[in-house]
Amino acid sequence: MDTPVKSNNGATLPETAEQTLYEVRKKIYPRAVRGKFAAWRWTFVLLTQLVFYGAPWLSWNDRQAVLFDLVSRKFYIFGLVFWPQDIVYLTVLLIICAYSLFLFTAVAGRLWCGFACPQTVYTEVFMWIERRIEGDRPARMKLDRQPLSPRKFGLKAAKHGVWIALALWTGFTFVGYFTPIHVLWREVMTLHTGSWETFWVLFYGFATYGNAGWMREQVCKYMCPYARFQSVMFDPDTLIITYDPDRGEPRGSRGRSVDYKAKGLGDCVDCGICVQACPTGLDIRNGLQYECIGCAACIDGCNQVMDKMGYPQGLIRYSTEKAMQGHYSAERIVKRVFRPRVLVYTAILWLIIVVSAVTLYERVPLKVDVIRDRGNVMHGSDDPEVQNVYRLQIMNTQEVARDVRISVAGVDGIKLEAEAQPIRVPATSSRVVAVRVEAPRASLKDRSNRIHFTVEAADPSHPGTAPLTVVEKAALVIP
Amino acid sequence: MRLQKLIWVLWPSFIAAGAAEALFFTVFDPEELPFFGTIVGASRIATYSVGFFLFWAFAAFSSSLTCFFQRGSDEINRCPLPPTARPLGCPKRSDENASCR
Numbered sequence: 001m002d003t004p005v006k007s008n009n010g011a012t013l014p015e016t017a018e019q020t021l022y023e024v025r026k027k028i029y030p031r032a033v034r035g036k037f038a039a040w041r042w043t044f045v046l047l048t049q050l051v052f053y054g055a056p057w058l059s060w061n062d063r064q065a066v067l068f069d070l071v072s073r074k075f076y077i078f079g080l081v082f083w084p085q086d087i088v089y090l091t092v093l094l095i096i097c098a099y100s101l102f103l104f105t106a107v108a109g110r111l112w113c114g115f116a117c118p119q120t121v122y123t124e125v126f127m128w129i130e131r132r133i134e135g136d137r138p139a140r141m142k143l144d145r146q147p148l149s150p151r152k153f154g155l156k157a158a159k160h161g162v163w164i165a166l167a168l169w170t171g172f173t174f175v176g177y178f179t180p181i182h183v184l185w186r187e188v189m190t191l192h193t194g195s196w197e198t199f200w201v202l203f204y205g206f207a208t209y210g211n212a213g214w215m216r217e218q219v220c221k222y223m224c225p226y227a228r229f230q231s232v233m234f235d236p237d238t239l240i241i242t243y244d245p246d247r248g249e250p251r252g253s254r255g256r257s258v259d260y261k262a263k264g265l266g267d268c269v270d271c272g273i274c275v276q277a278c279p280t281g282l283d284i285r286n287g288l289q290y291e292c293i294g295c296a297a298c299i300d301g302c303n304q305v306m307d308k309m310g311y312p313q314g315l316i317r318y319s320t321e322k323a324m325q326g327h328y329s330a331e332r333i334v335k336r337v338f339r340p341r342v343l344v345y346t347a348i349l350w351l352i353i354v355v356s357a358v359t360l361y362e363r364v365p366l367k368v369d370v371i372r373d374r375g376n377v378m379h380g381s382d383d384p385e386v387q388n389v390y391r392l393q394i395m396n397t398q399e400v401a402r403d404v405r406i407s408v409a410g411v412d413g414i415k416l417e418a419e420a421q422p423i424r425v426p427a428t429s430s431r432v433v434a435v436r437v438e439a440p441r442a443s444l445k446d447r448s449n450r451i452h453f454t455v456e457a458a459d460p461s462h463p464g465t466a467p468l469t470v471v472e473k474a475a476l477v478i479p
Numbered sequence: 480m481r482l483q484k485l486i487w488v489l490w491p492s493f494i495a496a497g498a499a500e501a502l503f504f505t506v507f508d509p510e511e512l513p514f515f516g517t518i519v520g521a522s523r524i525a526t527y528s529v530g531f532f533l534f535w536a537f538a539a540f541s542s543s544l545t546c547f548f549q550r551g552s553d554e555i556n557r558c559p560l561p562p563t564a565r566p567l568g569c570p571k572r573s574d575e576n577a578s579c580r
């Protein structure tokens with residue numbers, strides 16, 4: 001390259017800037033910080049990953065508790081079984097997720113990004129591994145400047161080895177949500193995994209390794225759709241990570257014992273820790289930028305500096321646009337959290353949750369579809385009886401077998417002919433039952449007559465309980 | 480730039496393919512899908528996987544057309560050679576954004 005590379009903000013980067021996946025990118029070496037928010041992030045990392053890695057190993061009713069069984073087209077979540085027909089619940093779940101995201105974003109910005117997003121979580125874990133093996137920021141930068149040596153090779157190999165192992169485990173766990181994990185584990189141990197399963201383990205593992213090890217902040221900056229539109233959910237009362245220029249400026253270095261106020265300096269010692277801690281390489285002192293994922297690492301970093309200097313914490317802190325302008329007190333900021341917009345979002349969210357929970361609770365675990373067999377009507381037009389054939393698809397969505405009885409009504413003298421009743425429908429399965437319905441021509445008023453099937457499903461293991469009943473309409477047609 | 484365009488094509492189409500896959504296979508069971516009159520014999524996992532890559536390929540095709548049509552006129556007219564690779568004596572050797580006109 002013969003011309004110096006320009007970065008996107010117009011500054012000329014040194015020649016060491018590398019062309020990486022997306023643009024001219026200066027490698028970011030985030031500095032580890034300790035503090036309240038780092039502790040919160042680790043809590044979320046541990047919680048989410050405990051659930052993610054652990055859930056597929058739990059059992060329920062002698063089967064995997066959480067299993068999105070693609071092969072048998074059923075989703076199991078503890079006691080619940082979802083069929084493809086239940087897609088409405090999936091839609092509702094997506095709506096609830098989206099709404100929660102709106103709500104959290106309106107209250108405190110990119111909480112999701114900073115604390116719970118898998119991209120953040122895995123990056124955090126991968127960076128922790130990197131730190132353990134290569135050391136903190138200065139050590140890593142030094143290592144990368146060194147020519148390749150046996151030591152450097154060893155460290156890099158160890159880091160990538162651990163990364164790849166974790167990525168593969170993640171890929172395995174992911175596939176374990178879609179195909180029974182105990183079986184998959186046995187297959188892995190005997191090296192007998194199916195080719196597609198192997199492929200998806202590697203695919204997901206590779207994505208984890210690439211995103212958390214290499215892409216990191218670039219995923220947030222260039223690939224994440226939420227990052228692009230989150231700002232429309234902000235309002236002037238949204239809590240965001242802010243540097244307090246009134247307190248910090250004019251910035252400048254000084255000794256610990258210096259009376260900096262007399263020298264006309266603000267609280268910012270211009271140490272650059274906030275920039276070094278930032279996983280996206282931002283300087284939060286320039287104001288809120290869309291690249292900021294709200295991780296609060298700069299808050300923790302700056303607070304550490306403030307403590308060392310003996311200044312009060314919170315030069316960088318969660319605050320709102322209005323609070324910065326109007327110098328609100330902490331209580332006033334908290335009070336503004338409960339503003340109409342947030343209350344309306346919360347109310348709608350709860351409404352959706354309650355309504356869907358009630359419908360989920362009330363749903364009848366028996367579904368019946370009636371299809372009239374058009375090709376199979378008797379054609380004798382002077383026959384005193386009219387016959388129609390129907391196919392009833394009976395879906396028993398619960399994990400108990402059912403004994404089913406079918407009856408028909410709606411027209412005088414109507415009769416039903418089917419296989420011997422009751423009909424056993426095994427647990428979580430469906431059966432098609434063909435029935436022939438006959439009615440005297442004299443009692444049929446129209447060409448098409450409304451009739452209804454009643455399907456009663458008893459639980460043979462609990463003889464005393466009332467059967468489930470489903471009534472389905474159908475038409476009896478004179479040929 | 481090449482790599483960036485590749486990601487512009489592959490990544491949005493990946494998201495679209497994921498959504499299409501979920502919707503399509505919720506509604507249609509691969510074991511009941513007619514394929515030129517017969518039923519696809521492959522296992523469900525195989526059909527799901529192949530289906531996903533088909534969706535991805537179609538979406539990527541659309542994304543790449545978008546990328547292709549999005550190029551501005553100066554991008555199309557620009558000299559394809561970097562300045563230093565242009566023949567000696569080319570009047571636009573020092574002009575990075577030289578066009579062929």
Ligand code: SF4
Binds near residue numbers: 284291299
């Ligand atoms: S500016 Fe602060 S909160 Fe934003 S990404 Fe950087 S470190 Fe995290």
Ligand code: SF4
Binds near residue numbers: 316
């Ligand atoms: S960490 Fe705090 S004191 Fe140091 S440069 Fe950043 S804002 Fe200033």
